[in-house]
Amino acid sequence: MENNDRRKFIKKVGIGAAAIGAGIASSAVPAIAKKQKTYNWKMVTTWPPHFPMLGEGADNLAKWIDEMSGGRLKITVYGGGELVPPLGVFDAVSQGTVEMGHGAAYYWAGKSPATQFFAAVPFGFNAQSLNAWLYSGGGMKIWEELYAKFNLKPFIAGNTGVQMGGWFNKKIDAMSDLKGLKMRIPGLGGKVLAKAGGNAVLVAGGEIYTNLDRGVIDATEWVGPYHDLKMGFYKAAKYYYYPGWHELGTGLEAMVNLNAWNTLPDDLKAIVEAATYRSNIWMLSEFEAKNNAALRELIDVHKVQLKKFPEAVLKGLKKLSKEVVEEVAAADPMSRKAYDSFLKFQKNVYEWNKITEEPYQQLKYL
Amino acid sequence: MENNDRRKFIKKVGIGAAAIGAGIASSAVPAIAKKQKTYNWKMVTTWPPHFPMLGEGADNLAKWIDEMSGGRLKITVYGGGELVPPLGVFDAVSQGTVEMGHGAAYYWAGKSPATQFFAAVPFGFNAQSLNAWLYSGGGMKIWEELYAKFNLKPFIAGNTGVQMGGWFNKKIDAMSDLKGLKMRIPGLGGKVLAKAGGNAVLVAGGEIYTNLDRGVIDATEWVGPYHDLKMGFYKAAKYYYYPGWHELGTGLEAMVNLNAWNTLPDDLKAIVEAATYRSNIWMLSEFEAKNNAALRELIDVHKVQLKKFPEAVLKGLKKLSKEVVEEVAAADPMSRKAYDSFLKFQKNVYEWNKITEEPYQQLKYL
Numbered sequence: 001m002e003n004n005d006r007r008k009f010i011k012k013v014g015i016g017a018a019a020i021g022a023g024i025a026s027s028a029v030p031a032i033a034k035k036q037k038t039y040n041w042k043m044v045t046t047w048p049p050h051f052p053m054l055g056e057g058a059d060n061l062a063k064w065i066d067e068m069s070g071g072r073l074k075i076t077v078y079g080g081g082e083l084v085p086p087l088g089v090f091d092a093v094s095q096g097t098v099e100m101g102h103g104a105a106y107y108w109a110g111k112s113p114a115t116q117f118f119a120a121v122p123f124g125f126n127a128q129s130l131n132a133w134l135y136s137g138g139g140m141k142i143w144e145e146l147y148a149k150f151n152l153k154p155f156i157a158g159n160t161g162v163q164m165g166g167w168f169n170k171k172i173d174a175m176s177d178l179k180g181l182k183m184r185i186p187g188l189g190g191k192v193l194a195k196a197g198g199n200a201v202l203v204a205g206g207e208i209y210t211n212l213d214r215g216v217i218d219a220t221e222w223v224g225p226y227h228d229l230k231m232g233f234y235k236a237a238k239y240y241y242y243p244g245w246h247e248l249g250t251g252l253e254a255m256v257n258l259n260a261w262n263t264l265p266d267d268l269k270a271i272v273e274a275a276t277y278r279s280n281i282w283m284l285s286e287f288e289a290k291n292n293a294a295l296r297e298l299i300d301v302h303k304v305q306l307k308k309f310p311e312a313v314l315k316g317l318k319k320l321s322k323e324v325v326e327e328v329a330a331a332d333p334m335s336r337k338a339y340d341s342f343l344k345f346q347k348n349v350y351e352w353n354k355i356t357e358e359p360y361q362q363l364k365y366l
Numbered sequence: 367m368e369n370n371d372r373r374k375f376i377k378k379v380g381i382g383a384a385a386i387g388a389g390i391a392s393s394a395v396p397a398i399a400k401k402q403k404t405y406n407w408k409m410v411t412t413w414p415p416h417f418p419m420l421g422e423g424a425d426n427l428a429k430w431i432d433e434m435s436g437g438r439l440k441i442t443v444y445g446g447g448e449l450v451p452p453l454g455v456f457d458a459v460s461q462g463t464v465e466m467g468h469g470a471a472y473y474w475a476g477k478s479p480a481t482q483f484f485a486a487v488p489f490g491f492n493a494q495s496l497n498a499w500l501y502s503g504g505g506m507k508i509w510e511e512l513y514a515k516f517n518l519k520p521f522i523a524g525n526t527g528v529q530m531g532g533w534f535n536k537k538i539d540a541m542s543d544l545k546g547l548k549m550r551i552p553g554l555g556g557k558v559l560a561k562a563g564g565n566a567v568l569v570a571g572g573e574i575y576t577n578l579d580r581g582v583i584d585a586t587e588w589v590g591p592y593h594d595l596k597m598g599f600y601k602a603a604k605y606y607y608y609p610g611w612h613e614l615g616t617g618l619e620a621m622v623n624l625n626a627w628n629t630l631p632d633d634l635k636a637i638v639e640a641a642t643y644r645s646n647i648w649m650l651s652e653f654e655a656k657n658n659a660a661l662r663e664l665i666d667v668h669k670v671q672l673k674k675f676p677e678a679v680l681k682g683l684k685k686l687s688k689e690v691v692e693e694v695a696a697a698d699p700m701s702r703k704a705y706d707s708f709l710k711f712q713k714n715v716y717e718w719n720k721i722t723e724e725p726y727q728q729l730k731y732l
Contacts, residue, residue: 068434068640070633126726128494128654131647136655162722243725267436271637274434278643281497288494289502289711292718308725315732345655350730352658356528358727359609359674360492364716366681 039268041075041260044093046086046103048205049079052227054252057158057283058102061254064275073268075100090255094150099260102157105143105253106187111150113328114335117342118143118154120250121328122188122321124342127159127249127284128357129349134251137345142338149334151258155276158252158283161291163244164228165309166221167212167237172309175316184208184220188324189246195320212236221246224287225294234302241307245317252283405634407441407626410459412452412469414571415445418593420618423524423649424468427620430641439634441466456621460516465626468523471509471619472553477516479694480701483708484509484520486616487694488554488687490708493525493615493650494723495715500617503711508704515700517624521642524618524649527657529610530594531675532587533578533603538675541682550574550586554690555612561686578602587612590653591660600668607673611683618649 043062047055055077062075080086083098090108093101106119117124118139125133133139134156147154166185172178179197183190190200203211203220211217213236220237221244222228234240254276261269298304309317329339409428413421428441446452449464456474459467472485483490484505491499499505500522513520532551538544545563549556556566569577569586577583579602586603587610588594600606620642627635664670675683695705 064636064640067636068633070631123729126723128650132651132654135648135651137651162726164721242721243729245729248726248729265436267434270430270433271640274430274637274640274644277647278640281643281647282501284494285498285501285503288498288715288718291722292714295718295721306721308721311732314729318729318732348658349654352654352661353727353730355530355608355661355672355674356657357492357723360528360614361719361724361727363489363609363611363614363680363684364719366677366684 037072037265039073039264041073041100042083042098043075043077043100043102043254044080044082044084044089044098045077045101046080046089046107049082051079052230053160053283053286054158055079057252057279058254060282061102061157061275061279064278065271068271068275069268073264073271077102090150090152093255093257094152096151096257096259099257101253101255103253103255104250105154106250109187112146112334113331114142114146114338116188116328117335117338118146118156118251118253120188120247121325121342122192122246123248123318125249125346125349127161127251129346129353130159130249130251131156131280132349133342133345137348138341139338139345142334142341146334146338147255148258153256153258153261155254155256155273156251157254157276157279159280159287160223160247160250160252161284161287162224162249163247164221164224165241165244165246166219167228167233168219168239168241169212169215169237170218171239171307172241172313174310175313178313181219182217184211184217185246187246188321188328189221191324192246192317192320195324196316209233209236225291225298226287229294229298234298234304238305239307240298240304241309243309245309245314245321252280254279403438403631405439405630407439407465408449409441409443409466409468409620410446410448410450410455410464411443411467412446412455412473415448417445418596419526419649419652420524421445423618423645424620426648427468427523427641427645430644431637434637434641435634439630439637443468456516456518459621459623460518462517462623462625465623467619467621469619469621470616471520472616475553478512478700479697480508480512480704482554482694483701483704484512484522484617484619486554486613487691487708488558488612489614489684491615491712491715493527493617495712495719496525496615496617497522497646498715499708499711503714504707505704505711508700508707512700512704513621514624519622519624519627521620521622521639522617523620523642523645525646525653526589526613526616526618527650527653528590528615529613530587530590531607531610531612532585533594533599534585534605534607535578535581535603536584537605537673538607538679540676541679544679547585548583550577550583551612553612554687554694555587557690558612558683558686561690562682575599575602591657591664592653595660595664600664600670604671605673606664606670607675609675611675611680611687618646620645 045058058077062077065073084092089101089103092098104119105115108115143154181198184203185193185200193200208220212220329335411424424443428443431439450458455467455469458464470485471481474481509520547564550569551559551566559566574586578586695701
């Protein structure tokens with residue numbers, strides 16, 4: 001069955017003729033032929049084509065894999081909607097329509113609520129702690145177990161760093177200011193807002209600006225200054241709030257169909273894996289290096305008012321977030337398992353942060 | 367000349383026969399032969415063999431390169447002293463005695479003071495900001511320019527995260543408590559201590575414990591709880607101070623002899639580079655995941671007293687550190703160039719940290 005499936009899969013996805021082989025006549029042929037075989041893969045993504053940093057991360061992944069494999073693993077990257085819709089990525093890779101996908105795991109909460117722990121949960125990890133949990137704290141094994149149920153192999157392949165809290169047209173001085181607030185905020189952040197009495201609405205990326213400008217929505221979150229500046233939100237909203245309590249270090253993912261993965265020789269497997277590490281640290285570095293210049297432009301040129309959520313609001317949101325995430329964890333055994341591991345690691349890394357990264361952040365004021 | 371040099375180098379380092387080729391008789395031979403050629407390299411390191419996390423980082427680098435290259439680039443790793451002394455690594459790679467090295471750039475301050483900016487300077491970057499500066503803020507280009515003068519290509523290949531401030535047998539309540547203090551603290555940290563009236567002494571790793579236990583030194587820094595616990599310092603000193611103001615995110619390096627680098631085909635170059643990214647993020651994740659358990663053991667089992675340097679002491683050390691680093695920058699044009707780039711990026715990332723990582727560190731208390 002398995003061999004048959006594999007053969008069908010190979011036929012389906014178009015992995016066919018070995019790249020070379022003709023003209024080689026020796027006992028070394030089989031090994032060389034295997035090593036020199038060329039794989040042509042497709043990667044579908046949840047991003048607009050070449051979307052800054054996020055889509056670029058997918059492009060880079062393909063480029064680095066191509067370079068490292070000497071052209072033996074060629075991956076064509078498709079923007080959301082070019083081959084399958086952005087939110088069709090998971091199914092397309094799971095079913096083997098394409099070999100690879102790129103997105104963020106919380107998009108697949110409908111497949112399994114547990115996926116959200118591997119992208120962002122409100123008041124969750126920053127990038128450094130998410131990486132430590134995944135790579136060295138057992139998180140990756142749980143993610144692999146979860147995705148294996150969908151015939152997928154997951155990789156962490158990028159991070160946005162701490163995001164912004166969003167754009168508002170009125171000040172948020174107390175939790176009561178969230179009551180009735182119509183805000184574009186997807187996922188668990190939206191559920192938290194709903195618990196606070198607000199209206200979390202879904203608006204596609206291309207329509208947010210118009211909705212905000214016309215007052216259809218009162219507020220929106222997006223990513224951070226680099227992306228938000230391009231969206232022009234400063235023309236439609238006065239206040240830019242921080243921190244992004246709902247996305248404190250969102251992990252981006254690459255995923256590979258497990259049958260396709262199993263057809264790869266070991267060297268190509270190692271190459272794909274290393275490329276995701278490179279992409280992970282590259283993307284965070286880009287965000288860290290480029291966000292501040294955009295923030296300065298928003299403040300200095302466009303006169304945006306930068307504001308911090310008051311402590312009482314963050315405290316209220318944290319309490320509600322805990323309830324929301326507990327509900328996710330109660331949904332099924334995999335979610336419980338992921339959350340238990342997450343909580344254990346969070347306790348551990350919080351203690352460590354207290355005497356390392358936290359005092360580091362204070363040194364700049366001395 | 368250049369071709370001749372390369373041929374001599376190839377002969378010298380023993381890169382000779384292509385791995386395969388016999389038995390292949392076709393027009394495809396030259397390309398395949400080049401692709402299948404096996405390189406046997408040596409990597410010398412500044413660490414004891416397989417030293418936890420740091421030496422393991424070198425081992426992993428070699429392992430991942432081997433896996434990704436399908437055995438075409440084999441690197442044998444040598445601990446410090448096995449082939450060349452730990453502090454002979456730079457010269458050995460620079461001169462082409464071996465192809466690759468692994469250490470930390472501040473060990474080479476005697477070659478060029480500018481090297482220190484690429485490992486750690488007092489009150490410098492944490493790991494995330496160092497990466498952002500190097501990968502996306504122009505730092506790597508300066509490092510490459512600096513090392514090219516020594517026929518070397520550098521890579522950032524690991525990070526310790528924020529280190530500890532060290533082990534003390536008396537409390538440090540004021541800057542005056544540093545006067546006359548005999549402390550094992552190398553490099554720029556030592557120069558800062560000397561400016562504060564202390565005695566910075568050099569003690570090899572294997573002799574620190576005995577020196578501390580016998581009162582030959584009053585204090586020592588090392589790395590962090592995971593390594594310090596193994597060294598048994600808790601048996602010889604009462605107080606464990608934080609934060610490690612002198613090493614807030616020490617970068618580890620891999621370096622390759624430029625002639626050896628230039629013999630590699632493009633795919634192997636890309637493989638070596640990706641392996642350093644993987645090693646970089648792997649090492650930091652290990653530190654972040656494992657330090658706290660060791661810290662708990664130090665506190666709960668060995669009753670170590672964890673103490674934070676008072677603000678007045680950190681403020682005094684920061685002032686002296688600024689003087690010391692300015693002196694480094696004044697040493698030569700490359701140091702000036704590195705420091706100017708460092709300062710510009712630090713201003714940028716500090717502003718960004720204020721509304722992202724800094725408030726993130728406060729959320730745990732809500």
